[in-house]
Amino acid sequence: MRNKKLAVLTVAALTLTLAAGCAKPPQQEIDGLKAGLTAAEQSEAAKYAPDAWNAAQQAQNDVNAELEAQNNKFALFRSYTKTKELVAAANQKAEEAKAAAVAGKEAASNAANEALAAAKASLDQATALMTELAACRRQPKDFKKDMEMMKGSFDGLAAGVAGIESAIASEDFFGAKAQADSLKASADTLVADMQGAKEKIKC
Amino acid sequence: MLLIALRLRFSRPAASPRRRSFLFLALLAALGLSVAASAWPAGPSAGPVLDLAAVRKVAADAVRILRPDAPAAARLLDRLIADAETITAQETTAPFWRREPGRVEASWGRVLNSARVSLAARDRRRQTFASRWEALRPEVAAEVERARAESEEAGVGRREFAAAQRATLKWELAERYASEGQLERALVEAEQARTFSAVVHTSFTDLHSRFRDAKNLKLWRRMVEETVRLSRDERVTAFVVDKLDRKLYVYSNGKRAGVYAAELGAKGLRRKMHSGDQATPEGRYRVVQVRGPGRTKFYKALLLDYPNAEDRARYAWGRRTGQVPQRAGIGSLIEIHGDGGQGRDWTDGCVALSNRDMDRVFAQARVGTPVTIVGTF
Numbered sequence A: 001m002r003n004k005k006l007a008v009l010t011v012a013a014l015t016l017t018l019a020a021g022c023a024k025p026p027q028q029e030i031d032g033l034k035a036g037l038t039a040a041e042q043s044e045a046a047k048y049a050p051d052a053w054n055a056a057q058q059a060q061n062d063v064n065a066e067l068e069a070q071n072n073k074f075a076l077f078r079s080y081t082k083t084k085e086l087v088a089a090a091n092q093k094a095e096e097a098k099a100a101a102v103a104g105k106e107a108a109s110n111a112a113n114e115a116l117a118a119a120k121a122s123l124d125q126a127t128a129l130m131t132e133l134a135a136c137r138r139q140p141k142d143f144k145k146d147m148e149m150m151k152g153s154f155d156g157l158a159a160g161v162a163g164i165e166s167a168i169a170s171e172d173f174f175g176a177k178a179q180a181d182s183l184k185a186s187a188d189t190l191v192a193d194m195q196g197a198k199e200k201i202k203c
Numbered sequence B: 001m002l003l004i005a006l007r008l009r010f011s012r013p014a015a016s017p018r019r020r021s022f023l024f025l026a027l028l029a030a031l032g033l034s035v036a037a038s039a040w041p042a043g044p045s046a047g048p049v050l051d052l053a054a055v056r057k058v059a060a061d062a063v064r065i066l067r068p069d070a071p072a073a074a075r076l077l078d079r080l081i082a083d084a085e086t087i088t089a090q091e092t093t094a095p096f097w098r099r100e101p102g103r104v105e106a107s108w109g110r111v112l113n114s115a116r117v118s119l120a121a122r123d124r125r126r127q128t129f130a131s132r133w134e135a136l137r138p139e140v141a142a143e144v145e146r147a148r149a150e151s152e153e154a155g156v157g158r159r160e161f162a163a164a165q166r167a168t169l170k171w172e173l174a175e176r177y178a179s180e181g182q183l184e185r186a187l188v189e190a191e192q193a194r195t196f197s198a199v200v201h202t203s204f205t206d207l208h209s210r211f212r213d214a215k216n217l218k219l220w221r222r223m224v225e226e227t228v229r230l231s232r233d234e235r236v237t238a239f240v241v242d243k244l245d246r247k248l249y250v251y252s253n254g255k256r257a258g259v260y261a262a263e264l265g266a267k268g269l270r271r272k273m274h275s276g277d278q279a280t281p282e283g284r285y286r287v288v289q290v291r292g293p294g295r296t297k298f299y300k301a302l303l304l305d306y307p308n309a310e311d312r313a314r315y316a317w318g319r320r321t322g323q324v325p326q327r328a329g330i331g332s333l334i335e336i337h338g339d340g341g342q343g344r345d346w347t348d349g350c351v352a353l354s355n356r357d358m359d360r361v362f363a364q365a366r367v368g369t370p371v372t373i374v375g376t377f
Helices: A002-021 A027-042 A050-071 A081-135 A141-169 A173-200 B002-010 B017-039 B052-069 B071-093 B103-151 B158-179 B183-209 B214-234 B309-321 B355-364
Strands: B237-242 B247-252 B255-261 B283-291 B301-304 B335-337 B370-374
Touching: A027 A050, A027 A081, A027 B071, A050 A081, A050 B052, A050 B071, A081 A141, A081 A173, A141 A173, A141 B158, A173 B158, B052 B071, B052 B103, B071 B103, B103 B158, B103 B183, B158 B183, B214 B237, B214 B247, B214 B283, B214 B370, B247 B355, B255 B355, B335 B355
Parallel strands: B237 B370
Antiparallel strands: B237 B247, B247 B255, B283 B301, B283 B370, B301 B335
């Protein structure tokens, strides 16, 4: 009878041991995290939300480190509870990185389009001033050279608009903004020159 | 094994209970050992010890560094890392009889090797770009500066102003990219700035080529010699205008009596073909009217007898060959006048002097004074 009890206890202990030894990494959650990170990367998080992307990657590293720590333990003592928490946190960071990337891309696109609009507005102002100057009754001889130079400068600036539009179309928003800012600065200088010329010839 | 042990323990007695108990315990011990062996972590069983945390950090850093400059290499490294992670997970959870010694090390070794090669390639590229930029920067800066100056030369026009403006824009952008460390983009913009500068320089060179032409120089020198001889032989004052040097020389009795800074037409270095081309004519002329204050818009003026016979012949040839627009006349009212001293060529084809210089020249001029305008001599 005593032997029977011992046997039952042994079987129960073995069953428990095997059950405890069967603790597995949360593979489904880890796969979900990988998918989340891939989605964030495809949203160009590294380009448009570098801080959030780095945070997500750091979170993934934390998950890997915890997984490794658990894997290095004797099977009976492994626990993936903290791993699951870290995976959930990393998933959250991946989601945030994706959202930040989408927002960052939209912000970059808006900034590029706004910079282009501002540059076009300066060019429009230059066009209006050029029309006024051309229509001015008083056209001193020494003004003609200035006018031709201003027209040439305007042509050069106006030709740059196509390049900016093409950069925006190819989603090079940062490049487009840089070009548009440069163009606007030059167009503003041209407008100032035209206004100076207008005052000079009392138009 | 467990079933065998249980069967041994509880089956009907075939041997002594002591022996059965011994067999049962032995089998139980074997079972425990095998469970322990399969549950023990895999770890690197052969080859060098791998510090996975450090390797992961190195790999992640490499991906971060590569991403902006070499996205393809960064993606490849990402894939290799993912593979290595899968292999590591497989190996750590696999039972001992299914483990492959060295597989984890090999997978991370591939990651590290790829990272090393990609980073070295990226560094080489960056060094190449940096050295190219350092070499190109002073050259393009000088070319853009030259284009700006050349675009203001008399004779180059709106197209060249536009090209100079585009060169300036591109160069500003190139410097901006370079300051942000985007040397590849900076080089692209710098090359474009160079292309636009070249447009201006080509026009400028074409414009100036006639001033180096031996035939032209010979003709102009002969014209000047004849004018100086005339001044000496007839004991009169004569004016010679050197378009390239922007100078008006006064000869009195064949001797140089004064030199004054002159300004030309807005496209003054070109040879005049028709009205409105803003070019300053070349040839031998005479003063036909002396206009004092109140008779001209430009302080004082000496009206020349442009067009002369040679100008008319050139104009007719230009009409025949289509070089002169159909509606354009030959032009007139070419003068030496005041209101100059602006430091640039700005007239419609006349020669402008500062008012102070005009006073001196005007004082020596009469109707009939010879005026010779040449490219240079």
